[in-house]
Structures are given as C-alpha cells and as structure tokens.
Amino acid sequence: MALIDLVVEKIIKIPLESKDKPDVIRELVRILKDAEEIEDFETALKAVQDREDKQSTGLTDGIAVPHAKTTAVTSLKLAIGIAPQGIDFDAMDKQLSNLFFLLLAPPGMSGPHVEALAEIAKLSRSKALCKALITAKNAHEVVDLLRGE
Numbered sequence: 001m002a003l004i005d006l007v008v009e010k011i012i013k014i015p016l017e018s019k020d021k022p023d024v025i026r027e028l029v030r031i032l033k034d035a036e037e038i039e040d041f042e043t044a045l046k047a048v049q050d051r052e053d054k055q056s057t058g059l060t061d062g063i064a065v066p067h068a069k070t071t072a073v074t075s076l077k078l079a080i081g082i083a084p085q086g087i088d089f090d091a092m093d094k095q096l097s098n099l100f101f102l103l104l105a106p107p108g109m110s111g112p113h114v115e116a117l118a119e120i121a122k123l124s125r126s127k128a129l130c131k132a133l134i135t136a137k138n139a140h141e142v143v144d145l146l147r148g149e
Contacts, residue, residue, distance in 0.1 A: 003119040006078040007146045010035040012139035016081040016100065021058075021089050024081065025049060025066055028102035031079040044072035044104055058091030062134070063124045065117060067103035076112045077104040080142065084134050098134045099124075 013031050018024040025048050033041045047070035051057070058064045079102040086096025101120045105113035124130060129145065136142045 003078065003116045004147060006076065006116075007080070007143055009139040009143055011037065011078055012080045012082075012142050014082045014136060014138060014142065015085070016083040016087070018081075018083070018087060020087065021052070022049070024064075024083075024087055024089065024100060025052060025102075028066065028079045028081050028100060031081065032077055032102070032104070035079075037077050037079075038072050038104070040072040044068075044070050047072065047104070048102065056090035056092070058089035058097050059121075059124070060091060060093040060095070061124060061127070062086065062091075062095065062098040062130060063101070063120070064089040064091065064097040064099070065101045065103065065120055067105075067113070067117065069105050069107045069109070069113065071107060073104045073106055075106065076109065076116060078102065078116070082133060082136065082142070099130060 018027045029045045032038045038044050047068035048066050051068040057066045081100040086098050089097040
C-alpha cells in the first residue's frame, strides 16, 4: 500500500494544539483514535513514546516522523499534524518542527513501514511542497497537495 493511499482528511489536523513534544505525540495518536483507526490508545501511545525515548524522530527542515511498531494496529496507520508556529521536537538541525507524520505498523510489518518512511523523506525534499503544507488552511487542502491535485 502506498503512503498516499492512507492520506484522508480524518487523519489530518491543522493546526496542532500541542506546544511540546510529549503533547504532539499524544495528539497525533489521539487523531488515529478519533478517526477509529486504532482501538488501544494507551498501547499505541506507549509504543511511540518508547521509540522516541531511544532517539528523536525530529529530522531536519521542519519535519518530524514519530513512528513505532505496535500490536495496537494490524496494518500501517498514518496521522498528519501541522504546526505552522513550529514545535521543539529535538530535531537533528535544532530547528522547530512544523510537519508531523506519525506512522504505526504492526510488529511483523517491516517492508511497508520502511517504504512509508522513505516516501515521507522523499516528500520532505520538496521545499515548495513543505511550505505549501505548512500554510494549508485545512485538511482537504493537505490531501490535495499530497496527492498532487
């Protein structure tokens, strides 16, 4: 399954309400719970927090990709959050993060998980796309941008 197939309005939140890293993670997992993409909120949250404790998933250029493998899902799940003001996510370049892509995959699913991470990395190389996403007004606009419409 391509990452783009997971991009639907109900898994996108603009703007994120969170002000710090732990709250961003909680808010992104909550998006999936509210979208009925996961049932076990606490298990999913703990998996992402544990992964983040090992090494920050704050990349560079305003992108963060918190992710984890967890029994809380049976297939790859994606949540997207946008924080135009930026949030400190312990990024590699020490800059604030604006675009958050949360990925959850079941424990035995390495291929699609890695492929999704690679697709996000590829998207992040387009500075114009990233800027457009950060200034998007709503989830519908984000879907259109990511689908190239």
